[in-house]
Amino acid sequence: MKIGVFDSGIGGQAVAKRLEELLPDAEIICVDDHEHVPYGSRPATEIISLTDTAIQPLLAATCDAIVIACNTATTVAISHLRTTYPGMHFVGIEPMVKTAANQTKSGTIAVLATPATLTSATYDTLKKTWAKNIRVIEPDTANWAALIEDGKSDAVQIEDMVLRLIDQKADVIVLACTHYHWLNDRAETAAGGQAVILEPSDAIGNRIRTLLSDIAA
Numbered sequence: 001m002k003i004g005v006f007d008s009g010i011g012g013q014a015v016a017k018r019l020e021e022l023l024p025d026a027e028i029i030c031v032d033d034h035e036h037v038p039y040g041s042r043p044a045t046e047i048i049s050l051t052d053t054a055i056q057p058l059l060a061a062t063c064d065a066i067v068i069a070c071n072t073a074t075t076v077a078i079s080h081l082r083t084t085y086p087g088m089h090f091v092g093i094e095p096m097v098k099t100a101a102n103q104t105k106s107g108t109i110a111v112l113a114t115p116a117t118l119t120s121a122t123y124d125t126l127k128k129t130w131a132k133n134i135r136v137i138e139p140d141t142a143n144w145a146a147l148i149e150d151g152k153s154d155a156v157q158i159e160d161m162v163l164r165l166i167d168q169k170a171d172v173i174v175l176a177c178t179h180y181h182w183l184n185d186r187a188e189t190a191a192g193g194q195a196v197i198l199e200p201s202d203a204i205g206n207r208i209r210t211l212l213s214d215i216a217a
Contacts, residue, residue, distance in 0.1 A: 003029070009037035033054040158183045
């Protein structure tokens with residue numbers, strides 16, 4: 001099986017690496033759109049256009065499925081992609097609001113995401129559906145993706161952010177941008193067991209595994 005992975009930038013590499021571990025028999029093809037990263041502060045129409053253009057090599061490669069390994073592109077563009085390319089299986093990444101809401105004991109969660117994700121209709125629906133009685137903290141992380149893309153992840157003060165969120169009673173912190181996956185180990189160290197750090201790579205792997213089984217059947 002051939003799996004395509006798209007992200008606006010280097011975040012997709014982290015997802016692709018994990019998928020290679022989870023699906024050793026699959027061929028993983030990873031593409032990005034480094035020229036236009038980050039997507040998170042762009043208008044929806046531009047995000048849709050850029051995403052459509054960027055996945056063309058994966059469509060040309062006749063992938064069995066394409067992972068949109070970008071929360072921003074998923075929340076803004078995946079409906080367009082599914083309508084435009086009905087024969088392709090698209091797997092998106094959405095902020096893990098449901099999982100966080102189910103795991104929280106304090107009733108407070110935090111979602112670290114781009115502005116485009118936080119203002120999207122998809123994210124709004126996730127909150128209304130799964131976090132109606134949950135306090136959701138959404139700190140400003142607008143410049144993080146650009147810093148990480150430029151190799152300056154050390155400049156992202158993830159430790160300070162995690163500690164501030166814990167002080168605000170957040171016991172589950174969602175990394176809702178694949179760029180932020182590169183901060184996962186630092187975030188978990190800073191949390192020191194006081195908060196759970198969620199990122200969706202394993203969930204994506206399970207979804208792909210199920211999808212491939214259905215295709216093979």
